[in-house]
Amino acid sequence: MTGFVQVLLSGLVDGCVCALIALGMSIVYSISRIINLAQGGFVVLAALTAVSRQQHLQLAPLLSSRSLAPDTIAHCPKSVCSTRFGGWMTPPSRR
Structure with missing residues (x-):
């Protein structure tokens, strides 16, 4: 059971990091209209x-x-x- 929880939490953390990167890129694009x-x-x-x-x-x-x-x-x-x-x-x- 602990392995499942660890994989679940690891997936959530990785997803949050990807979401933050995407949010940063979308904010930069929406402000400057340049893909950075x-x-x-x-x-x-x-x-x-x-x-x-x-x-x-x-x-x-x-x-x-x-x-x-x-x-x-x-x-x-x-x-x-x-x-x-x-x-x-x-x-x-x-x-």
């Missing part, structure tokens, strides 16, 4: 980085994926994010 194929590459890069961190640091899968978010935000150059994304990273007083 690079988004799939970033998803693969994040997945491979999480797996390598998990194996290298001996972390639980949830901890290794949660540690990616601050790195992703920190490595986004301020000049690129502030000009490319409509200034959402600049404070309201400077807009």
